[in-house]
Amino acid sequence: KQFGVHDTTVGGWVKSYKNHGDQVVVRGSGNYASDEAKEIAHLKKQLRDTQDALNVLKKAISILGK
Incomplete structure (x- = not known):
């Protein structure tokens, strides 16, 4: 909340990290695995x-x- 990030967004990040570890899977940011x-x-x-x-x-x- 301190950074203005919604709880759902953080939850998605945590889920992604648990599923993929340090591998970046975010398409929209331009970072690819x-x-x-x-x-x-x-x-x-x-x-x-x-x-x-x-x-x-x-x-x-x-x-x-x-």
Whole structure:
């Protein structure tokens, strides 16, 4: 409470530490357990972005094709 961190957040950190030890598993902070995990996260993001772009193009084609 002194640092403004909610009890639930601290509980999650404790649970993560018990499950994984010193290994960092937090994706959002940019800290990855390994270089492979970082690369996988990067590729997944790239795939999501590509799929989003494809969906936009499909919608544009359907609108322009009318």
